[in-house]
Amino acid sequence: MTVITEDAIRELAAFRSESAPVVSCYLDVDGRRYVRAQDVEDHLDRLLRQTRERMNGSVPVADLERIEQFVRAGFDRSRTRGLAIFSCVEDGFWRVVPLPVRVHSRIIVNSAPAVGQLESVVQELNRIGVLLLDRQRARIFVFDLGELVDHSELFEELPRHYDARGHSDQGYDREQHHVEELTAQHLRHAAAVAFHLFQERGFEHLVIDAPAELMPTVESFLHPYLRERLRAELHVGVNAPLDEIRRAVIEVEREIERAREAELVERLRDAVGSGNRGVAGLDDTLRALVEQRVDVLLVSEGYSETGWRCPQCGYLCRRGPACPVDGTQMLHLEDVVEEAVDVALNQSCRVEVCVDNADLDVLGRIGALLRY
Structure with a gap:
């Protein structure tokens, strides 16, 4: 399968067939709307029937059959909400682009691949910065095209037994003051790394998971560009597995879509x-x-x-x-x-x-x- 990038779209757009038309098929396979594989197949059947009726029998039969066979053979829907399929059997041309967002289902028959929806996906899909942290650990990601990428981790150890009272109140107060300084240093460092990642990759939104007592301090250390992109708080914990983080960010992404x-x-x-x-x-x-x-x-x-x-x-x-x-x-x-x-x-x-x-x-x- 082809990964969606600007270069991949340009390569698709450049293909021309002189001997046969190219079939471009966009298919909505979002699991929230089409729960079962059978639902997706029924949806495709309706789309194929409409295409055959619209083209009054002059459809590229081999291309439609290949598309139908691909969908019926099954594909990984866990991270795919849309499919873009391009076929020209006569010229040996076949590309499948899985997409982390829904598309508008349609079939276009032309002399070249119809890449308009792909271009819209790239232009409109927003990257999300993800910052998870506690007093000692920080994890920073960019959520892009349905995946967590550009992973950075920090671990800045606090003194042992930092949460236990010492032999005297005076000693405990000194220790706590030292711990708070180290915590602030850690949070400042994490905010700086997040901003560096923003400068390198850029992202349109930022979501944060941090203990409630740390959130005001975290926000105060964020660069103004990051503060204005702050959209939501996650509640997964800094040690959450990647799949759990990804699911939580997808929910935020859907909320952003609705907004x-x-x-x-x-x-x-x-x-x-x-x-x-x-x-x-x-x-x-x-x-x-x-x-x-x-x-x-x-x-x-x-x-x-x-x-x-x-x-x-x-x-x-x-x-x-x-x-x-x-x-x-x-x-x-x-x-x-x-x-x-x-x-x-x-x-x-x-x-x-x-x-x-x-x-x-x-x-x-x-x-x-x-x-x-």
């Missing part, structure tokens, strides 16, 4: 309310897409409606069968929302599928922030 979606929906609500660069509801959103004015398309997860598409000019609407632009007989669509997402992606729009966002549901379950 980003909520911010976009709020922007949409304000734009619609002011009548300035925002539309909501299916009819107005489809019209904006046809006019190529959409910058960000927002859709509630699971939303679908029947509709129509003009094969001549591409006009999308809920009511047919005659195109209101040129009078052509339009094609009936089982899901015009799905078609709208495809159109948006082809126009290089940003697409956000929002999960459990009541405000977007009130707006009609679909809307768009506009370029103009």
Whole structure:
């Protein structure tokens, strides 16, 4: 399998087939939505059926069969929420890119791989700095593309029996003062290492796990760039195994995703309310897409409606069968929302599928922030 990097995307984008089309398949395999392997296979079956219907029998059969065989053979879903598969059997071209984030399921047949969603993943996926520490130990990671990387560890030993009272109060106080100085030195050192890692790799968010009594001191030692990126506290402990840390950070990542979606929906609500660069509801959103004015398309997860598409000019609407632009007989669509997402992606729009966002549901379950 291919690891997603900018170089890998450039290599994919450079491939051209002169003898046969390239099939690009993006498949959502998120375990929260598709719990069983059978659920994923059923989802793929629907996608393949829609593709065959849309292309009216002119599909690259061998490529679709190879994609189907790959998915049915099973793959590691423990760290994969999306798949990007590229196939041109006739030219011996085959690439599978597992992704730690969801993708919008679609199949594109063209002369070159459709890498738009991959580029969006790289651009939008935020790295998270992870700092775990107690009075003696610190562990620092960067969470990137679903994995914990760039691991640094510190261990700065305190005096033995530092938490036990000595023979006299005066001696105990001196010892405790010394311990607190060493602890502060350790926390300052850990914050400096975290900032050095930030300078080297960069990350958009920071999460910390530290005893409650140490958190104010830790925060005070953070560089201002890190303080402004602080998003959440973890509760796994400095000695937690990597898998436990990873699961906890994934939960934080999902919370960040929901917060980003909520911010976009709020922007949409304000734009619609002011009548300035925002539309909501299916009819107005489809019209904006046809006019190529959409910058960000927002859709509630699971939303679908029947509709129509003009094969001549591409006009999308809920009511047919005659195109209101040129009078052509339009094609009936089982899901015009799905078609709208495809159109948006082809126009290089940003697409956000929002999960459990009541405000977007009130707006009609679909809307768009506009370029103009």
